[in-house]
Amino acid sequence: MTNQNVVVPDAKSGINMAITVAVSGSSLFSSAAQKPPAVPGTYITISKKKLLQNLDINTGARINAWVDSMRASSPTHIKSSSPHLSDDHHNSWTMHHPSALDMFEQITNASKGKQIVMFLDYDGTLSPIVDDPDRAFMSDSMRATVRKVARYFPTAIVSGRCRDKVYSFVRLAELYYAGSHGMDIKGPSKGSKYKKGAEAVLFQPASEYLPMIDEVYKALLEVTKDTPGAKVENNKFCLSVHFRCVDEKKWSELAKQVGSVLEMYPSLRLTQGRKVLEIRPTIKWDKGKALEFLLESLGYANCTDVFPVYIGDDRTDEDAFKVLRERGQGFGILVSKTPKDTNASYSLQEPSEVMAFLRRLVDWKKLSLRRQFRIRRRLEEMKMSL
Numbered sequence: 001m002t003n004q005n006v007v008v009p010d011a012k013s014g015i016n017m018a019i020t021v022a023v024s025g026s027s028l029f030s031s032a033a034q035k036p037p038a039v040p041g042t043y044i045t046i047s048k049k050k051l052l053q054n055l056d057i058n059t060g061a062r063i064n065a066w067v068d069s070m071r072a073s074s075p076t077h078i079k080s081s082s083p084h085l086s087d088d089h090h091n092s093w094t095m096h097h098p099s100a101l102d103m104f105e106q107i108t109n110a111s112k113g114k115q116i117v118m119f120l121d122y123d124g125t126l127s128p129i130v131d132d133p134d135r136a137f138m139s140d141s142m143r144a145t146v147r148k149v150a151r152y153f154p155t156a157i158v159s160g161r162c163r164d165k166v167y168s169f170v171r172l173a174e175l176y177y178a179g180s181h182g183m184d185i186k187g188p189s190k191g192s193k194y195k196k197g198a199e200a201v202l203f204q205p206a207s208e209y210l211p212m213i214d215e216v217y218k219a220l221l222e223v224t225k226d227t228p229g230a231k232v233e234n235n236k237f238c239l240s241v242h243f244r245c246v247d248e249k250k251w252s253e254l255a256k257q258v259g260s261v262l263e264m265y266p267s268l269r270l271t272q273g274r275k276v277l278e279i280r281p282t283i284k285w286d287k288g289k290a291l292e293f294l295l296e297s298l299g300y301a302n303c304t305d306v307f308p309v310y311i312g313d314d315r316t317d318e319d320a321f322k323v324l325r326e327r328g329q330g331f332g333i334l335v336s337k338t339p340k341d342t343n344a345s346y347s348l349q350e351p352s353e354v355m356a357f358l359r360r361l362v363d364w365k366k367l368s369l370r371r372q373f374r375i376r377r378r379l380e381e382m383k384m385s386l
């Protein structure tokens, strides 16, 4: 066990203070330990155990809320006690959020004369949810489908993942990528015919948080290392703490470990996903802002003839669904088998249905282009014969 001086922002005052943290083995906040305190502060000695015990009541309540919310966004047990009530609930939800496949014609009719722009979340949307986040591969058929989609519509992948990581899964250079929940945006590296606006897009609104995120990553690895199944993923501008392989009885304990670290960083906030807690900067930037930024980059900022379609499965995708609802443009599609509170207009049950929907969209576009071509040719022939 060694003591290390580290600089952390005080949760209440928001002022940096230097604390001595007792850690066993590797450094808890190694990069901060190398830096002199930015603001001179008080030195206190606090052990890893104490970090957990000292959580205040509000934090305790918040932790319970995180765990509840995480359970709700990725239910582990389907309630079977009152099947009829749950059937009614399901039916009423499906009435309000009908299948995008069943409503395909209405959707394409609404998009007539407008440019469809596709926004696709990755995990749970293009790839099925699996236990190991490093093995959430996309099928070759899904990749081929997305490639075709990008041939006909400007297409962006919007993910909570680190941009490089999601690119290594998707491997399509002609797409836009918004990683770290939209905090890392890059335009296509391969020629795209849709660049109406800026030539080379690269936008990273949270770059000043990089050292802090690295520091918190190390702290989270340290505090969670004895929790079997816990996994911390570094997504560059944000972090994920995975609960999927942790015994549900230990979820509160793991959430407390996360809370103990987060409490020391008031400029970071927490969101929940599917059996995951995500830590990110408090800046006002999310997948919804990324969607707006991308529309602007594509040259559709104030256009009425654009029709954005966003498909996602997660709580964090709600920010994008909300933007579309507020703009009254396009629509959101939630990928979910169970009813969820959502701003999306339509639903699809799983990635295989997402693929079916994308394929139909491509076929519909091909057909309407062919039709347009035939009409134009007939008009030309008529002009010639006059």
Ligand SMILES: O=P(O)(O)OC[C@H]1O[C@H](O[C@H]2O[C@H](CO)[C@@H](O)[C@H](O)[C@H]2O)[C@H](O)[C@@H](O)[C@@H]1O
Pocket (backbone or CB within 6 Å): 121, 122, 123, 124, 128, 129, 130, 131, 132, 133, 136, 158, 159, 160, 161, 233, 235, 240, 242, 243, 244, 273, 274, 275, 276, 278, 314, 316
């Ligand atoms: O915005 P997304 O592309 O949906 O990313 C959200 C998180 O997705 C990943 O976690 C989820 O998928 C994993 C693999 O299927 C699964 O094991 C995990 O339980 C899910 O939460 C990714 O690993 C996270 O970093 C993303 O934040």
